[in-house]
Amino acid sequence: MCNYDKFIKMFLYLHKEKVSIVKVIRNLLTYSAVVCLALLLTACGSKGDPELNAFKETMNTFFEDVADIDAQLNALDPESEDAINQMLDLLDELDAKCQALAEISVPEEFSNVSAYTESVRFNISHAVEKYHEAFSNDAYNENIKDVADEYYARANARIHDMILLLHGEIPIGEDVTYTTEEESE
Numbered sequence: 001m002c003n004y005d006k007f008i009k010m011f012l013y014l015h016k017e018k019v020s021i022v023k024v025i026r027n028l029l030t031y032s033a034v035v036c037l038a039l040l041l042t043a044c045g046s047k048g049d050p051e052l053n054a055f056k057e058t059m060n061t062f063f064e065d066v067a068d069i070d071a072q073l074n075a076l077d078p079e080s081e082d083a084i085n086q087m088l089d090l091l092d093e094l095d096a097k098c099q100a101l102a103e104i105s106v107p108e109e110f111s112n113v114s115a116y117t118e119s120v121r122f123n124i125s126h127a128v129e130k131y132h133e134a135f136s137n138d139a140y141n142e143n144i145k146d147v148a149d150e151y152y153a154r155a156n157a158r159i160h161d162m163i164l165l166l167h168g169e170i171p172i173g174e175d176v177t178y179t180t181e182e183e184s185e
Contacts, residue, residue, distance in 0.1 A: 088132055126148075
């Protein structure tokens with residue numbers, strides 16, 4: 001798990017301001033690792049179904065890439081002059097991975113996951129955009145950072161819901177609706 005507290009110190013060191021940064025990113029990467037592990041430990045389908053195998057491979061690759069980005073974020077030196085730019089570049093890379101996730105072919109057995117991958121893509125994209133805006137021109141804007149945090153919180157919630165769906169469980173919450181096969185007929 002990335003230690004985002006060092007980014008707070010980094011920003012304080014570089015800009016001599018009190019800053020609270022990216023509380024929610026930690027959850028995103030944790031949930032991603034859990035989904036990756038879950039997919040590795042469970043069979044997404046029979047060995048003979050190429051669509052299910054491709055889905056499993058794509059999901060595994062996505063979560064491996066996210067874990068790699070997390071490791072790189074952990075390795076950043078918070079006292080480096082370029083640390084914020086490096087952090088934003090890594091978040092851009094995470095955004096690209098989430099964009100690709102939303103474009104994958106999802107087998108019929110997991111059709112409910114498509115809406116979640118799109119939601120993750122949307123929220124990560126907006127969060128990264130807002131983080132860039134919050135740290136633009138060597139300035140820091142707490143209000144914009146708070147908006148970015150909210151987008152990350154939504155992405156985390158969707159990733160958690162995806163974990164539940166991939167385990168055959170039904171997510172619960174105010175913004176989660178579902179219908180049974182009997183209700184849809």
